[in-house]
Each structure stands twice: as structure tokens, then as C-alpha cells.
Amino acid sequence: MAVKAKILLMLSVSSTMLFFLLEFSNKLSFSVITYQLNIYKQNSCSCEKCLSEDKMFQFHHMNHSVKPFLTAKSELSEEDYAWWKNIQRERGDYSTYKATVKELFEIFPAEPDYEKPRSDRCRTCAVVGNSANLLKSHYGPLIDSQDIVIRINYGKVKGYEEDVGSKTTHRVMYPESSSRLDNTTHLVLFAFKIKDLQWLKKAFLTGFFGRSYTSTKSTIKANKDLVMVVNPALMKHAHVVWLKKKGVYPSTGFMTLILALHMCDEVHVFGFGADSDGNWSHYFEVLRNKKFKTGIHPGQQEFAVIEELANQKTIKFYRGY
Ligand SMILES: *[C@@H]1O[C@H](CO)[C@@H](O)[C@H](O)[C@H]1NC(C)=O
Ligand SMILES: *[C@@H]1O[C@H](CO)[C@@H](O)[C@H](O)[C@H]1NC(C)=O
Ligand SMILES: *[C@@H]1O[C@H](CO)[C@@H](O)[C@H](O)[C@H]1NC(C)=O
Numbered sequence: 001m002a003v004k005a006k007i008l009l010m011l012s013v014s015s016t017m018l019f020f021l022l023e024f025s026n027k028l029s030f031s032v033i034t035y036q037l038n039i040y041k042q043n044s045c046s047c048e049k050c051l052s053e054d055k056m057f058q059f060h061h062m063n064h065s066v067k068p069f070l071t072a073k074s075e076l077s078e079e080d081y082a083w084w085k086n087i088q089r090e091r092g093d094y095s096t097y098k099a100t101v102k103e104l105f106e107i108f109p110a111e112p113d114y115e116k117p118r119s120d121r122c123r124t125c126a127v128v129g130n131s132a133n134l135l136k137s138h139y140g141p142l143i144d145s146q147d148i149v150i151r152i153n154y155g156k157v158k159g160y161e162e163d164v165g166s167k168t169t170h171r172v173m174y175p176e177s178s179s180r181l182d183n184t185t186h187l188v189l190f191a192f193k194i195k196d197l198q199w200l201k202k203a204f205l206t207g208f209f210g211r212s213y214t215s216t217k218s219t220i221k222a223n224k225d226l227v228m229v230v231n232p233a234l235m236k237h238a239h240v241v242w243l244k245k246k247g248v249y250p251s252t253g254f255m256t257l258i259l260a261l262h263m264c265d266e267v268h269v270f271g272f273g274a275d276s277d278g279n280w281s282h283y284f285e286v287l288r289n290k291k292f293k294t295g296i297h298p299g300q301q302e303f304a305v306i307e308e309l310a311n312q313k314t315i316k317f318y319r320g321y
Contacts, residue, residue, distance in 0.1 A: 045265040047122035051314070052265055066237045068262040070101060070229045072110035077233070083240070084232035087249045090193040100197045104229065107201060112228040113186070114263055123147055125264035128164060129253050129271030130155045132281040133320025139270055140165040142318075146268055150188070150260060152253055153177040155271075156284040164271070164283065170228075172256050175199040176214050181222035188259075189229045190252055200229070230259060242305055247298030254302040257315075267315045272306055276321060 044052045051062065067074060076084070081094050115123055126146040128134075130153070143149055143165030150170040151157070154177060157166055170186040173179065175196050181187055191197050195210055202208035203220040210216075238250045238258040250258075253272065260267045274280050281287045310317035 044117045044119060045122050046118075046120055047124070047265045049313070050117065050265045051261055051267065052117035061237075061241045062261060063237065063241070064262070066234050066262070067231050068234050068259050069112040069114070070104075070231050071112065072102075072105035074231065076101075076231070080233040080236050083236040084192075087235075088193045090195065092194045097194055097197075100194050104197060104201055107204065107224060108227045108229070109225060113226060114228070117265065122266060123264045124266045124268065125150060125260045126165070126268045126270060127257050127260045128152065128155060129269070130282045130284070131271040131273055131275065131320060132279060132283050133273060133275040134160070134163045134271045134283040135275070136321040137163045137270075137318070139163055139318060139320070142268070143167070143270060148260075148264060150256060152256055154179060154284070160283060172252060172259075174252065175203070175208070175216045177252075178203070178217050178220055180220070183223045184226075185222070186226040186228055187220070187222040189227065190235070190255065191229060191232070192249075197229070200227070230255070234259060234262065243298055243301050246301040248296040251297035251299070251302060254297070254305075257306065261315075269306065269310075269315050269317045271320065272317070273303060273319065 044050045052064065070076075076097070078094055081097060085092070085097075115121065117123070124146045125148040126143045128143060128149060128151050140162045144167045148169045149165060149167045150172060151168050152172045155164070155171075157164060157168060168181075168185050170188050171179075171181055172188045172190060174190045174192060189196065189200055191200070199208045199210070199216065200220075202210075203218065204222075204224050207218045208216065209218055235249070235255055238255045239245060239247075242258060243250055243254075257267070257269060257272075271283065306315070306317060309315045
């Protein structure tokens, strides 16, 4: 014990000494050394590996200058706005966008409620996609053990707890995929047009009676203090940098994964991809079209990026059953 304490003391003194010790000590386990090294280096979080480190950018496309959420103070550049405006070809202009965002922060938190990186914290996240490969996976407890559990659109919980868990700290949606949330779940809005931002405000206050490409709920039940709006600049970043502009724009699931890379130190990914029979479907409903058709979204590229991130051990990817 005394020897160990002495060794640990020396570790924090010199890393050269560490390698010297490594040569001559066969008693220290590697995990202890790694842990001590992390402390020595003053990492930005307490996990083994932190996504919030700036140096991650060299190897992955992480860019922490791209802020994940809109705030009352954030400015979307005209260039980023131009990309965003093009995805659904809505009429409207930059000044309408800015005025709409300004109004949003009159009722929603000016600073979204999420934990910033800290050297003594490890923010772990589960991103739960809707793939049928979750069925019989028994991932429920593993998903629930993460600090943050992000679910996507209609991803159901009730009746599927054993495989998908029961905790939902964040639910990602857009107006056409909105659903009621309980008081403790963050509503994370992906806006694809100015009308979506207007919907958010009206659905909480007066009811929204505009039109969209499909029916949209006119009201929403959720805690307005937990509302977060994804920064269109992050959506563009996912498309331009991560997917090299393939497809018209990325799927919500893929953008949610990129979002998680920006708000977590450790990302665990569930429910993406086909099941073991090669079918692409949802765990809570049978999709008619079983072939992998993702329409305007570059599904193949998205999956390739997920595989790559998993191979590099940037994320932990659970392939399901
Ligand atoms: C990171 O993002 C910021 C903001 O969009 C951009 O100005 C900068 O050039 C990016 N950095 C790199 C290395 O691409
Ligand atoms: C929901 O949470 C807010 C605080 O974020 C609180 O003011 C409100 O009373 C809660 N409502 C219910 C029904 O628990
Ligand atoms: C999956 O695909 C196989 C054929 O590839 C088919 O026989 C099976 O019924 C499909 N399963 C589901 C749940 O759709």
C-alpha cells in the first residue's frame, strides 16, 4: 500500500518517471495508470476519454465552436442561414428568422439547460434510435444507467422497457413528429423552417393553426422551462462536415447523434441500423418499406460515419439483436 501511494505521488510529478516506472513495475494495473494520467493531464472531464477535448477535432470532425443550441445571444451567420433556408425551400428571409428567434426567447430559457464540461464530471449519454434491432436486446438497464437519455420522435417506452429503458431526459422532435412530454423531459426541437420556430411558441401559448406538409398538432404539452432549440449551424455542420454534403440534409437520428457528441463526454448509441435479418424497421411499429430507403437523407453515408466513430472508439455502438 505504501509503495503504491509513493508511486502515485511520483506519477503526478513527472510523466518521464511514469514510463520509467512502467518498465520496472509489474504490479500496477494499466487502468490505474490510465486513470492517473488523466488526472495528470487535467482532462476536461472525468471519463476515460472526453469528447469535449479540443484535440478530438484532429481525428474526428468535432468542432466545439459550433454551439449545439440556440441561445438568446447566439447569432446565426447569413451563410449558415442560407443553408438552413434551402433545406425546405421556405419563403421568408434572414430578418424574419432573427425576429422569430428573438420572440422565442421571450418565453423559453435564454440559455438552454444543459451541463457544461467539468473536469470532475463524466456526462454520459444514450442516444436511442428507433430500430427494430432493439427488440430482445435487453438494453433497458444499460440505457437507463446513462445520465442523459435522448429519444427520437415517437420512440415508445411503455411496453418496451426491458429493451429500451424507461428514462427519457430529452426527446427530440419537430412539429410534425411532436408528442406530449412529462414535466421532467427536455423538449429538443429540430426546426427545419421558420414556421417550425413559430409553431414552438404558438403550440405552447395560443395553439398553432398553420399548415405543413402533413398534419401538425396545434398544441404541445411539455415543460416550457426545459425547451431547447437545436442550432441550425449544428445541422449544417452535420451535413457539410460530417456527411460531406451528401443527400439533401441529414436524418434527425443522425443529427441527434452529432448533437450528443457536442453535449456529452461519452456517447452510447442504440437502435441505429438494421436488425439481424437485415430489415430496417421500428421496434414499436412495422414499417411497410423494409428495404433501406431513406428518401432525401443520405442513409448509407450516415451509417458509414457511425461505423467509423465506433471503430475509432469515439462512440460506443450497440448493434442490438
Ligand atoms: C469551427 O466552426 C467555426 C464556426 O462555424 C468556424 O468558424 C471554424 O472555421 C471551424 N473550424 C474548423 C477548423 O473548421
Ligand atoms: C413542472 O416543472 C416546473 C419547473 O420547471 C414547475 O414550476 C411546475 O410546477 C411543474 N409542474 C408540475 C405539474 O409538476
Ligand atoms: C425480415 O426479413 C425477412 C426476409 O429478409 C422476412 O422473412 C421477415 O419476415 C422480416 N421480419 C420482419 C419482422 O419484418
